Amino acid sequence: MANKIRRLSRPLDFVDGDDLAALDEAANGSPRAAAIVTTALVEDALRWCLCGFLTPDADRAELPALDHADVFDNEIAPLKTFHAKIVIGYSLGIYGTVTRDDLQRMKRIRNAFAHSPRSITFETREVSSECLGLRYLDTTLANMHKTIEFDDNNPRQKFLETARLLILDLHAIGFPKSDKRHLEKML
DSSP states (O other), X not given: OHHHHHHHHOOSSOOTTHHHHHHHHHHTSOHHHHHHHHHHHHHHHHHHHHHTTSOTTHHHHHOTTOOHHHHHHSTTOTTOSHXXXXXXXXXXXXXXXXXXXXXXXHHHHHHHHHHOSSOOOTTSHHHHHHHHTOOHHHHHHHHHTOOOOOXXXXXXXXXXXXXXXXXXXXHHHHSTTOGGGGSOOBO
């Protein structure tokens, strides 16, 4: 029974747009729900991206009982935590320091909302500072010579728009058999 519920939260064959619909749903929730769910969606996109770089039989060669899910989900899984996923993505050269640093910021923001016993919002000084320090969105848009309409001084909006772009880019880079994996790595 536990595996059925776990499979519901770990689809690697996502339907295009499901994650963005969930992101829109989270964006309209409480600050705590928005931060936790949004970061979970980014973490899932990173997981999906990393799977695009794993060879199908890599786990079975060393540990016959494991498959890709076990690299992420079992008790001793080397990529179980968001931190481990961030580190390995950077170590593999999938993305650079701007992306790594923003993923770490998002992890800290999520942890603050998830573990704070008091009511905090995106306007709470420490949270706001982390959100406004996110650089992936600004750097990506500048490199593409594009802009999008959002209030750069609104910490919640910057957090959500950064997450949206990260989700899209991580899925594009990790897409199996995608030529995009061979293009320039993410920032």
